[in-house]
Amino acid sequence: MPVLLRTHFKLAKTSIKENRTRSFLTCLGIAIGVASIILILSLMGSITNLIKTEVSDIGSDLIVVRPSSSKSSITNIINELTLSNKFEQSSLSLSDSAAIAAMDDTAAVAPIATSTNTIESEKNTFPSVPILGTTADYIKIEPLALRYGTFFTDQNKSGSVVLGRTLSLALFNTINSTVGKTVTIMGEKFMVVGVLDETEKSINFDNVDLDNALIMDIESLDHILGSTQIQQINIKAANTDSLATIADNIKSKLKDSKSGDENFSVAYGDSIAHPSSSLFVIVSGMLALVAAISLVVGGIGVMNIMLVSVAERTHEIGIRKAVGASSRNILMQFLFEALILSVLGGIFGLLLGYLLAFLLSIITPFAPFISWEIIAITFLTTLTVGIVFGIYPAIKAASKNPIESLKHYR
Amino acid sequence: MEKEVSENILIELKGLTKRYGYGDTESFALKDFDLTIKRGEFIMIMGPSGCGKTTLLNIIGLLDRASYGEYMLNGEDVASISAQRQARLRAKKIGFIFQDFNLIEDLPIIENVALPLVYTGYSKTSRLKNASSTLKRFHLDEREYYFPYQLSGGQQQRVAIARAIVGNPEIILADEPTGNLDSRSSHIVMEELKSIHEEGNTIIMVTHNPSLTTYATRVINMLDGQIDTDVKTVADHNLPQPISVKIEKRKAAPEVILGDIEPTEKDKRKKHRRSK
Numbered sequence: 147m148p149v150l151l152r153t154h155f156k157l158a159k160t161s162i163k164e165n166r167t168r169s170f171l172t173c174l175g176i177a178i179g180v181a182s183i184i185l186i187l188s189l190m191g192s193i194t195n196l197i198k199t200e201v202s203d204i205g206s207d208l209i210v211v212r213p214s215s216s217k218s219s220i221t222n223i224i225n226e227l228t229l230s231n232k233f234e235q236s237s238l239s240l241s242d243s244a245a246i247a248a249m250d251d252t253a254a255v256a257p258i259a260t261s262t263n264t265i266e267s268e269k270n271t272f273p274s275v276p277i278l279g280t281t282a283d284y285i286k287i288e289p290l291a292l293r294y295g296t297f298f299t300d301q302n303k304s305g306s307v308v309l310g311r312t313l314s315l316a317l318f319n320t321i322n323s324t325v326g327k328t329v330t331i332m333g334e335k336f337m338v339v340g341v342l343d344e345t346e347k348s349i350n351f352d353n354v355d356l357d358n359a360l361i362m363d364i365e366s367l368d369h370i371l372g373s374t375q376i377q378q379i380n381i382k383a384a385n386t387d388s389l390a391t392i393a394d395n396i397k398s399k400l401k402d403s404k405s406g407d408e409n410f411s412v413a414y415g416d417s418i419a420h421p422s423s424s425l426f427v428i429v430s431g432m433l434a435l436v437a438a439i440s441l442v443v444g445g446i447g448v449m450n451i452m453l454v455s456v457a458e459r460t461h462e463i464g465i466r467k468a469v470g471a472s473s474r475n476i477l478m479q480f481l482f483e484a485l486i487l488s489v490l491g492g493i494f495g496l497l498l499g500y501l502l503a504f505l506l507s508i509i510t511p512f513a514p515f516i517s518w519e520i521i522a523i524t525f526l527t528t529l530t531v532g533i534v535f536g537i538y539p540a541i542k543a544a545s546k547n548p549i550e551s552l553k554h555y556r
Numbered sequence: 557m558e559k560e561v562s563e564n565i566l567i568e569l570k571g572l573t574k575r576y577g578y579g580d581t582e583s584f585a586l587k588d589f590d591l592t593i594k595r596g597e598f599i600m601i602m603g604p605s606g607c608g609k610t611t612l613l614n615i616i617g618l619l620d621r622a623s624y625g626e627y628m629l630n631g632e633d634v635a636s637i638s639a640q641r642q643a644r645l646r647a648k649k650i651g652f653i654f655q656d657f658n659l660i661e662d663l664p665i666i667e668n669v670a671l672p673l674v675y676t677g678y679s680k681t682s683r684l685k686n687a688s689s690t691l692k693r694f695h696l697d698e699r700e701y702y703f704p705y706q707l708s709g710g711q712q713q714r715v716a717i718a719r720a721i722v723g724n725p726e727i728i729l730a731d732e733p734t735g736n737l738d739s740r741s742s743h744i745v746m747e748e749l750k751s752i753h754e755e756g757n758t759i760i761m762v763t764h765n766p767s768l769t770t771y772a773t774r775v776i777n778m779l780d781g782q783i784d785t786d787v788k789t790v791a792d793h794n795l796p797q798p799i800s801v802k803i804e805k806r807k808a809a810p811e812v813i814l815g816d817i818e819p820t821e822k823d824k825r826k827k828h829r830r831s832k
Contacts, residue, residue: 153674164662465658468619469719470647470675472640548619552658 150475151482158483161455162490172444172451173491176531179441180495180524181502186433187523188503191515193426201415207253207386208287209393209414211246211379211400213237237409238376240364243281245403246381251392254283254382259364259374260354266330267317275313276359277331279367279374287382290356295325295340303363306339312357314341329360332370336362389414441527444491445535452484452539463543464551477544484536485529492528496521565631566726566758567593567616572625574611574781585611586622587781595726596795598753599760600769603778609762610731612778616760617650617729618642630726647675651720653730657712659704665715666691666700672723690718694748710741717748721757728752730761734768746771 162169201208243257259279265272284290285297298306307329309317314324321341328335345356368374383392393412400410456463463476503514572589575582585608593599601609614620615627618634627635634645651672652658659668670687678686691697694714704712713733720728730749734742742765750771753759761772769775773790776783 149677149679150674152680160662461658462660462662465660466671466675467643468617468646468652468658469672470643470650470723472643472675474640475643475675549614552654 150478154479154482155486157479158486161483162486165455168451168454169487169490172447172487173494175444175447176441176488176491176528177444177494177498179437179444180492180528181499182437182440183434183527184496184499184520184524185502185506186430186437187520188499188515189506189512190430191517191520192503192507192512195513195515196511207383207389209381209383209389209396209412211238211242211381211396212411212413213376213378213409237404238379240368240374240376242400242403243376243379245399246379246396247283249395249399251384251395252381253384254286255379256280256284256287256381257364257376257379258284258354259367259376261367261371261374263331263371265313265317265360267327269319270317272313272316276354277367278354278356278359278361279364280361281364283382284361284380287380290345291343292340293321293343295338297361298339298363302339304366305335305337306363307336308340308342308361309338310342310355310357310359310361311344313360314338331360331362334366334370336366383414441531445488445531448484448487448491448532449535449539451487452480452536453542455483456480456539456543459543460546460551460554463546464548464554467546467548468552473544476546477540480540480543481533481536484539485532488528488532488536489525492524495528496524564594564596565592566595566597566629567591568626568628569616570626570628572612572615572622572627574608574615574620575623584608584781586615586625589625589782591776591783593758593760594792594795595758596753596756596773597758597760598749598771598773599776600772600774601760601762601776601778602764602766602769603784607778608781609778613729613731613760613762616727617652618646643675647672648723649726651723651725651728653713653716653720653728653733655732655735657704657709657716657736659712659715659719661704664701664703665696665707668704668715669718669722671719676723686722687718690722691715694718708741709737710744713737713741713745714748717745717752721752726758728757728759730759732762732764734763734765742768 238257240257243255246252247255257280261277261279262274263277265275265277282298282300282303290297292308293311295308297308309324309329311321314321317329318324318327324338324341327338329338330336342356342361364374364376381396383389393414397412400412404410466476466479467473500514500516503512507513569589569591572586572591573584574586575584577583589608589612601612603609611620615622622635625635626633629645629649634642637645659665660671663671666684666687669690670683673683673686688697688700691700694717696711696714696718699707699711704715707715713736717733720730728749733749734745737745746768749759749761753771763769769789773795774786774788776787777785
C-alpha cells in the first residue's frame with residue numbers, strides 16, 4: 147500500500163504538471179477562498195489581541211459590568227440585533243453604578259454611555275459625533291494621556307467636556323488653543339477643559355474611538371438627551387488579589403438592587419477582551435460564511451477540472467484496468483489528484499492570506515495574527531474540500547468499464 | 557499420468573454464454589461455448605467480424621464477465637469472483653496485447669512497460685529494472701525514455717509486448733496484434749511472440765490474417781459465438797513441454813529478473829498473527 151500511495155502521489159504530480167495552467171487556476175480558486183478565511187481569522191485574532199493588551203496595560207484590577215444576560219448565547223445575540231435594541235432600556239442604570247461605587251471593594255467606578263449628536267463650535271458644525279458619557283473616575287481607570295488641559299473633575303463636571311485629538315482639529319482646526327473654548331450640543335454650551343493625546347489603538351474594550359469622541363459627564367448627557375443607555379460600567383478594584391471575590395460581590399450587590407434579575411454580566415481579566423460587541427461577532431461570522439462560500443466555489447472548480455481530467459483520460463483508465471489496476475486503485479489515483487490540488491491551493495491561500503493581512507497591517511493597527519490553530523483549520527478544511535469534491539469524479543473514474551474505456555479514443 | 561494432464565490444463569470454459577440485450581434485441585456473442593486450453597498452447601482464433609472473438613478474449617482476460625457458464629483458471633473458478641480479485645489476477649497472470657498498442661501517451665515507454673508491476677506491489681526501483689531488462693530483450697533499451705509517439709508502429713507494439721510479459725504472466729492475450737502493422741513489422745512481432753511461446757508461455761491470439769496461422773499450435777475458427785473448426789497443428793506432447801520443467805527452469809534462471817515484492821501492511825500483520 148505505501149508503494150502504491152507513493153505511486154499515486156507521483157502520478158498526480160505528473161498530471162498536475164502536465165496541465166499546468168489548468169491546475170494553477172483550480173488551485174487559485176481554492177487559494178482565494180482559503181486566503182479570505184485566513185484574513186478574517188487573522189483580523190479577528192488581532193482585534194482580540196489588541197483588546198487583550200489594552201486590558202493588561204490598564205492593569206489587573208479592571209472589572210467590567212455589561213448589560214444583557216450573563217449566559218450570552220447565540221439566540222441572545224440575535225435577539226439583541228433583531229429586536230432593535232436601540233429603543234430597549236439597557237438593564238444597567240446610574241443607580242446601579244452608584245450602588246457599586248458605594249462598595250468598599252471598588253476604588254473607582256465609571257459607567258459608560260455612548261450617543262451620537264451634532265456638535266457646533268464657533269467655526270464648524272459636525273453631525274453624528276460620538277459622545278461618551280462617563281464620570282470623573284474614568285481617567286483613574288483608563289490610562290488616558292491629555293495633550294492639553296485636564297480631565298473634568300467632580301467639581302467642574304457639569305459644564306465641561308474633553309475632546310479627542312481628531313475631533314479638536316476638526317472643530318477648531320487646532321489642538322493647542324482649544325482649551326477654554328465652548329462647544330454647543332443640542333443648544334447647551336459646554337467648555338472644553340482638555341484635549342486628549344492621540345490614542346495608539348483605535349479599538350478598545352469600551353468600543354469607542356477616543357480620537358473622534360467627545361467625553362462629558364454622564365449626568366449632563368442624561369440631562370440633554372433626556373435618557374441614556376449605559377453600555378458598560380468599568381470598575382477599578384480596590385485590591386488585585388481577590389478579583390474573583392470582588393466580581394462576585396458586585397454581582398450579588400447588583401442582583402439585590404435589581405430585585406433578583408440577573409440581566410447583566412460581570413467580566414474581569416481575559417474575558418473582558420472577548421469582543422464586547424455582539425455585532426462584531428455577527429459581522430465576522432458573516433464574513434467567514436462568505437469566505438466559506440468562496441471556498442465551496444473553489445471546490446466546485448476542483449470537481450469540474452477533475453471531471454474533465456477523468457473524461458480526457460478514459461482511455462488511460464481502460465489501459466490501467468487492463469494491466470491489473472483495480473477500481474480502488476483508480477479511485478485512489480484520482481482522489482489523490484484532487485487532494486493535491488486542493489491542499490496546494492490551501493498552501494497558496496495561507497501565504498496569500500497572510501500577505502494580505504500583512505499589507506493590511508501597514509495601513510491599519512491590526513497586526514497579522516498567526517496561530518497553529520488557524521493553520522490546522524486551513525489544512526483540515528482544504529483536505530475536506532479535496533475529499534468532498536474529489537470523491538465524485540474519482541468514483542466516476544473507478545466505475546468505468548475497461549472495455550468501453552479502451553475503445554474510447556484519446 | 558492422469559494427474560499430470562490435468563495439471564497442464566490452464567483454462568477450462570464450459571457452457572460459456574454472453575448475451576447482449578433482452579427480448580427482441582437479444583443477441584449472443586458467445587453461445588454455449590466450450591474450450592479447454594493447455595499450458596504452452598499458441599492458439600489462433602479466427603472468424604468473421606462479430607463472431608465473438610474479442611468477447612471471448614475479454615472474458616478469458618477477466619475484463620468482462622459471461623452471462624452464464626463456467627470459467628476455471630488453473631482449476632480455480634473465476635467466473636464469479638469479486639472485481640477486486642479479478643483485477644489482481646489480471647495483474648499477475650494475464651498480459652494483454654492490443655491491435656492499437658494502447659500505450660499511455662503521457663508516460664515514457666519504460667514506465668509503460670513497468671505499468672503492470674505498479675499494481676502488483678513492486679518498488680519503483682525494481683519496476684524500472686525489470687522494465688529495462690525486458691525492453692533490452694526487444695532491442696529497445698536505447699529508447700527507454702522515448703514517448704510512444706516517437707516510435708514506429710512496430711516498435712510500439714514491441715513495447716506493448718514487453719508490457720504484457722514484464723510481470724511473467726501465464727497467459728498472453730493478443731487481439732489482432734499485427735492488425736495495424738505493415739508486413740515487415742508484423743513479421744518481427746510474430747517472431748517475438750513465437751520466441752515467447754517457445755519459453756513455455758500460453759498465447760491466445762485473435763487474427764484475421766490466415767497466413768499467420770503457421771505460428772500457431774492450434775487454430776480455432778469461430779462462427780456466431782460457437783466453434784466452427786478446431787485444428788491442432790502440433791500434437792499435445794510436442795507443445796513446448798513439459799511446462800512444469802520449464803517453469804522450474806524459469807524459476808531457477810528467470811528470464812526477467814524480478815525484485816522482491818514488498819509485503820503489504822496487511823500481509824505483514826497476517827504473518828505476525830500467524831507467527832503468534
